[in-house]
Amino acid sequence: MIEAPPEEPRELNAALDFVRVELVSRGFETRHGRVQALAGMSLHAAPREVVAVVGPSGCGKSTLLELICKLQKPDAGTIEAGPAALMPQRDLLLPWLSAIDNAALALRARGISRVQARSIAAPWLERFGLARFEHTRPAELSGGMRQRVSFLRTLLAGKPVLALDEPFAALDAITRQEMQGWLGHVLESEPRTVILVTHDVEEAVMLGDRVVVMSPRPGHTVSEIEVPLTRPRKRTDPAVVDLRERALTALGVQA
Amino acid sequence: MSAGRRAIPALLLLLGLIAIWELYVEVKGSSFSTAILPAPHQVASALYDDRALLWSNFLVTAKEVLLGILLAAVLGAILSVAIHFSPTLRRAVYPLTVASQAVPVPILAPVLAFWLGFGLLPKLMVVALVSFFSVVVTTTAGLAAVDPDLVKLMRTFDASRLRTFRHIELPSALPGVFAGAKIAVAVSVIGAVLAEYMGSNSGLGYVILVSEPQLLVARAVAAVVILSLFAIALFALLGLIERLALPWVYRSPAEQAT
Numbered sequence: 026m027i028e029a030p031p032e033e034p035r036e037l038n039a040a041l042d043f044v045r046v047e048l049v050s051r052g053f054e055t056r057h058g059r060v061q062a063l064a065g066m067s068l069h070a071a072p073r074e075v076v077a078v079v080g081p082s083g084c085g086k087s088t089l090l091e092l093i094c095k096l097q098k099p100d101a102g103t104i105e106a107g108p109a110a111l112m113p114q115r116d117l118l119l120p121w122l123s124a125i126d127n128a129a130l131a132l133r134a135r136g137i138s139r140v141q142a143r144s145i146a147a148p149w150l151e152r153f154g155l156a157r158f159e160h161t162r163p164a165e166l167s168g169g170m171r172q173r174v175s176f177l178r179t180l181l182a183g184k185p186v187l188a189l190d191e192p193f194a195a196l197d198a199i200t201r202q203e204m205q206g207w208l209g210h211v212l213e214s215e216p217r218t219v220i221l222v223t224h225d226v227e228e229a230v231m232l233g234d235r236v237v238v239m240s241p242r243p244g245h246t247v248s249e250i251e252v253p254l255t256r257p258r259k260r261t262d263p264a265v266v267d268l269r270e271r272a273l274t275a276l277g278v279q280a
Numbered sequence: 281m282s283a284g285r286r287a288i289p290a291l292l293l294l295l296g297l298i299a300i301w302e303l304y305v306e307v308k309g310s311s312f313s314t315a316i317l318p319a320p321h322q323v324a325s326a327l328y329d330d331r332a333l334l335w336s337n338f339l340v341t342a343k344e345v346l347l348g349i350l351l352a353a354v355l356g357a358i359l360s361v362a363i364h365f366s367p368t369l370r371r372a373v374y375p376l377t378v379a380s381q382a383v384p385v386p387i388l389a390p391v392l393a394f395w396l397g398f399g400l401l402p403k404l405m406v407v408a409l410v411s412f413f414s415v416v417v418t419t420t421a422g423l424a425a426v427d428p429d430l431v432k433l434m435r436t437f438d439a440s441r442l443r444t445f446r447h448i449e450l451p452s453a454l455p456g457v458f459a460g461a462k463i464a465v466a467v468s469v470i471g472a473v474l475a476e477y478m479g480s481n482s483g484l485g486y487v488i489l490v491s492e493p494q495l496l497v498a499r500a501v502a503a504v505v506i507l508s509l510f511a512i513a514l515f516a517l518l519g520l521i522e523r524l525a526l527p528w529v530y531r532s533p534a535e536q537a538t
Contacts, residue, residue, distance in 0.1 A: 094436045111436040113429050120528040121451050133447060134439035162528055182437050 041107030042185035049102030064243035077233030085244035348407025356415030389478030415460030422456030
């Protein structure tokens with residue numbers, strides 16, 4: 026059998042690493058009638074831009090990511106996006122696979138042999154501080170390590186666009202802050218076009234180049250806030266605090 | 281706690297029940313114990329006296345049960361996968377699978393004996409048939425319980441339907457196959473015995489069948505004791521194989537504490 030050539034995540038198609046969502050609407054039929062998740066939602070991400078999307082619960086953020094990942098089709102509006110890989114909210118690691126085989130799942134999904142997939146994933150585990158846990162199953166990994174493996178799995182899919190769905194929402198506060206710092210660091214060395222959905226305004230300001238604030242359902246963009254700050258950012262930086270307050274105000278939260 | 285200490289409550293309960301049984305038969309008198317229900321000490325001596333006969337017939341029944349469950353696990357897993365992929369097939373096959381469980385073995389066994397003779401094959405078919413249903417139900421449930429988000433994730437990784445099945449759904453279904461086989465242990469032993477009743481010249485079911493009219497009730501009960509012990513052993517064996525084959529399903533208490 027001829028194996029597909031190993032694809033390093035670096036080799037990305039530069040022409041396809043943007044996201045443009047124009048006036049997209051999407052609704053669902055449920056038992057309780059029709060639910061309009063998105064109505065006239067627009068968003069764009071330039072190549073290698075990190076766009077953080079914040080909004081109240083149930084404002085259609087996950088629907089937005091699934092539309093960008095082409096898992097759903099919009100009812101109206103247009104979506105242009107490069108190939109996107111999803112990082113789900115729960116880590117969804119496979120309990121029967123070791124950390125390295127979980128990280129290499131996207132490679133295996135493309136038909137790359139186990140040996141080759143592992144040899145591609147191994148140096149990444151080392152970079153992510155997981156080398157010692159290569160052969161450890163998810164049940165024995167900490168929450169932070171599980172999210173790192175989950176992120177690596179999405180990264181190794183080799184897609185120019187990463188769709189991160191509240192990646193740290195399930196972690197405790199301390200681990201979450203650590204992981205936010207870690208992700209900022211990774212995106213510095215491995216820049217990608219990222220749509221980061223979160224309900225944590227501070228996370229959005231810490232990680233995003235731009236923060237898109239969504240309305241309650243039916244979701245659409247109510248405000249866009251540029252984050253003209255270099256990384257690494259400090260939570261206590263007055264500029265960060267100020268942007269956080271602006272985002273909260275846009276969300277309608279009174280300080 | 282060691283396995284030995286964990287077994288103490290079960291052993292005490294068993295000893296208590298045997299003592300009550302012994303007393304009950306003692307009170308009822310000797311005509312009761314030779315024709316209806318022998319005392320435990322009579323069963324014990326039958327186990328010893330007839331050990332050669334019981335052992336050789338046990339091997340026959342054990343073979344029927346083991347191969348029958350294996351057949352049920354393989355066929356059940358294959359049907360579950362087919363049902364998982366085709367809702368039409370599910371609608372067509374599922375009611376018939378349920379109906380097959382309602383067919384009493386005494387009705388079915390003579391027909392199978394007529395077609396397949398008095399050897400191993402008809403017994404294997406009966407055991408497989410009575411075990412099949414629980415395997416299909418638990419495996420189908422395992423396949424249906426696969427997280428839809430995981431399937432979506434695989435789609436964003438450009439995985440084909442077949443690779444998603446291989447990497448996600450198949451491993452998820454395996455615990456169901458074992459669960460079904462474990463549930464099937466008891467019915468499969470009953471199935472083998474009934475199949476032997478209906479047409480055979482060996483096996484513990486046959487021993488029971490010929491012992492009762494000869495008023496060798498103690499020997500018949502001895503055969504039942506062996507069948508019960510076999511069911512326990514088989515259940516434990518399946519658990520052990522599952523532990524070795526699917527170590528992620530079980531976690532030690534120490535790991536769970538973290």
